[in-house]
Amino acid sequence: xxxxxxxxxxxxxxxxxxxxxxxxxxxxxxxxxxxxxxxxxxxxxxxxxxxxxxxxxxxxxxxxxxxxxxxxxxxxxxxxxxxxxxxxxxxxxxxxxxxxxxxxxxxxxxxxxxxxxxxxxxxxxxxxxxxxxxxxxxxxxxxxxxxxxxxxxxxxxxxxxxxxxxxxxxxxxxxxxxxxxxxxxxxxxxxxxxxxxxxxxxxxxxxxxxxxxxxxxxxxxxxxxxxxxxxxxxxxxxxxxxxxxxxxxxxxxxxxxxxxxxxxxxxxxxxxxxxxxxxxxxxxxxxxxxxxxxxxxxxxxxxxxxxxxxxxxxxxxxxxxxxxxxxxxxxxxxxxxxxxxxxxxxxxxxxxxxxxxxxxxxxx
Amino acid sequence: xxxxxxxxxxxxxxxxxxxxxxxxxxxxxxxxxxxxxxxxxxxxxxxxxxxxxxxxxxxxxxxxxxxxxxxxxxxxxxxxxxxxxxxxxxxxxxxxxxxxxxxxxxxxxxxxxxxxxxxxxxxxxxxxxxxxxxxxxxxxxxxxxxxxxxxxxxxxxxxxxxxxxxxxxxxxxxxxxxxxxxxxxxxxxxxxxxxxxxxxxxxxxxxxxxxxxxxxxxxxxxxxxxxxxxxxxxxxxxxxxxxxxxxxxxxxxxxxxxxxxxxxxxxxxxxxxxxxxxxxxxxxxxxxxxxxxxxxxxxxxxxxxxxxxxxxxxxxxxxxxxxxxxxxxxxxxxxxxxxxxxxxxxxxxxxxxxxxxxxxxxxx
Numbered sequence: 001x002x003x004x005x006x007x008x009x010x011x012x013x014x015x016x017x018x019x020x021x022x023x024x025x026x027x028x029x030x031x032x033x034x035x036x037x038x039x040x041x042x043x044x045x046x047x048x049x050x051x052x053x054x055x056x057x058x059x060x061x062x063x064x065x066x067x068x069x070x071x072x073x074x075x076x077x078x079x080x081x082x083x084x085x086x087x088x089x090x091x092x093x094x095x096x097x098x099x100x101x102x103x104x105x106x107x108x109x110x111x112x113x114x115x116x117x118x119x120x121x122x123x124x125x126x127x128x129x130x131x132x133x134x135x136x137x138x139x140x141x142x143x144x145x146x147x148x149x150x151x152x153x154x155x156x157x158x159x160x161x162x163x164x165x166x167x168x169x170x171x172x173x174x175x176x177x178x179x180x181x182x183x184x185x186x187x188x189x190x191x192x193x194x195x196x197x198x199x200x201x202x203x204x205x206x207x208x209x210x211x212x213x214x215x216x217x218x219x220x221x222x223x224x225x226x227x228x229x230x231x232x233x234x235x236x237x238x239x240x241x242x243x244x245x246x247x248x249x250x251x252x253x254x255x256x257x258x259x260x261x262x263x264x265x266x267x268x269x270x271x272x273x274x275x276x277x278x279x280x281x282x283x284x285x286x287x288x289x290x291x292x293x294x295x296x297x298x299x300x301x302x303x304x305x306x307x308x309x310x311x312x313x314x315x316x317x318x319x320x321x322x323x324x325x326x327x328x329x330x331x332x333x334x335x336x337x338x339x340x341x342x343x344x345x346x347x348x349x350x351x352x353x354x355x356x357x358x359x360x361x362x363x364x
Numbered sequence: 365x366x367x368x369x370x371x372x373x374x375x376x377x378x379x380x381x382x383x384x385x386x387x388x389x390x391x392x393x394x395x396x397x398x399x400x401x402x403x404x405x406x407x408x409x410x411x412x413x414x415x416x417x418x419x420x421x422x423x424x425x426x427x428x429x430x431x432x433x434x435x436x437x438x439x440x441x442x443x444x445x446x447x448x449x450x451x452x453x454x455x456x457x458x459x460x461x462x463x464x465x466x467x468x469x470x471x472x473x474x475x476x477x478x479x480x481x482x483x484x485x486x487x488x489x490x491x492x493x494x495x496x497x498x499x500x501x502x503x504x505x506x507x508x509x510x511x512x513x514x515x516x517x518x519x520x521x522x523x524x525x526x527x528x529x530x531x532x533x534x535x536x537x538x539x540x541x542x543x544x545x546x547x548x549x550x551x552x553x554x555x556x557x558x559x560x561x562x563x564x565x566x567x568x569x570x571x572x573x574x575x576x577x578x579x580x581x582x583x584x585x586x587x588x589x590x591x592x593x594x595x596x597x598x599x600x601x602x603x604x605x606x607x608x609x610x611x612x613x614x615x616x617x618x619x620x621x622x623x624x625x626x627x628x629x630x631x632x633x634x635x636x637x638x639x640x641x642x643x644x645x646x647x648x649x650x651x652x653x654x655x656x657x658x659x660x661x662x663x664x665x666x667x668x669x670x671x672x673x674x675x676x677x678x679x680x681x682x683x684x685x686x687x688x689x690x691x692x693x694x695x696x697x698x699x700x701x702x703x704x705x706x707x708x709x710x711x712x713x714x715x716x717x718x719x720x721x722x723x724x725x726x727x728x
Contacts, residue, residue: 070657073630077623092656100627102659259441263464266437292456293434295466 514597
């Protein structure tokens, strides 16, 4: 095997894929990067694959598989404009640049699994429609708990005919409209790691291919193809969780509320005790007690339609929800028929922000 | 107890001292901040004390001791220009600002230990002489190993009549001249944590008071007094370690060498295997092998007086040493009579930088 590329492109490509690749796994080839025909390929630990086109210099022939993290550690420190020559005789790769020479263990490139190379399905042009940006905004609400593995990602669903991306951990739920449902994407659940990879890219993917049968999705960028399995499972029926015709019960300043919640969090980093919100007389009082300590905050608040109220939330969730929204004024709303504000889910939104968040109250 | 101060000053003061104070110790008062007569005082976990003057508003009376980390967590999130009122009835402190109210546990201020309040000794005006800056430059070489506790800091010594600050861990030694020896400082060893505190300040101390009998040192800044114990122990005889009349054997580019060493470090983060430096024909070759991997780097190098050489160093130390120096050209020197370059300590210096570093070779 022989190829030449420039150090900057190699380091960038390895930087993009490095987070996907397992460290110190039991099967060395799964921790390797395959170089073949100017394409750099890696497998992600949890059913992902990335292929990146590298610029090559001169003739390229053969294939090699080299430990990804070793090569990335080296490439990161080579001056970006150096030409790097990689040769390989199937058990030892030699990397040369500007008088320096490194030998790294290599593996047979033919052992590199090929099963994620293709995805059979209809291609959708993504038209810069903000799909990855939408994933990025809702992903904070996904669960990380392995018991409910089908919540460990972001789903694409139709809600009353409206295509959405949605994430929830059972306590809070975030959803956002997308302009259209990519072919084959309805009901698909992208794993959190894949969402994180897509969210980190500077650009939107140019196209997607979802295969409902294979439970796979492929996202194509200029010079990068990212393939991931989708979570095998059925997403909960979101329509049952979202309150019908919620009525606004509080309207307040988002940044004021975040600052007050941060102060309340200093009592113990929100180890379980709820923040109790009470609204009356155009003021919102937030109270929290932890052991011998307690704090009381008051901020201006309009109580539009339902009058005085009292509701408890997990303070950490509340900070995350308010931080996920944009703009200053946020509105809390609930369905008054669901048993009172204190025991029914609240819908939290910000003016001019399409993101919708549903937050379950805590018992107080 | 009652005092009013402004939130920004309180947060800044707690930010300065927060790193010193133990978290979750067994004795609550040692984790407390004492507020008395506009002075905020804390005790550091390993024999340190800091006293900071706070601006007060209106009348101040009494004293209180409040958990430092709780108060710091709260103060950090209060808008800086708010006035904060603290009152205390000896078991509960109440903190009020702009309509918010917090209750935090408090302790009897009379239990706050007073034994580090004073240091008996001669005061030295520090005249902005760069004492703290000198500590900061040599501290990287101090040991963190508890077995040789007397190396866990920076010593002030006289070497052939020249006042120095010096740190070593037995493998490398860094020293730097200071314009004068503060009164009582000769032979004193400042603990690493105290050095780190002094190094972090933006300004030099205005004055110092060393007490050789009490083994204590006090550093006075505008509005801040920092007191520390000195390590009880005898510093090694540095004069025996520093090579006499070392002869330059290699002269090379500092940044070139750091870049090459970083690439060699990618093989395994320098887990023990030495970097072998060979100089000949105006080139320095650096070779390192780790398991099946190996790397070879070559950079330009002048071999001034002793001709070809071969010496092994710990690569991580070598990166740290070269990073601690300034400027581009560095010179390696050794005493040729000490058994050859490969088995005697090297003195590493940079042009126009007064910092001197001695590095022990590794067996190769």
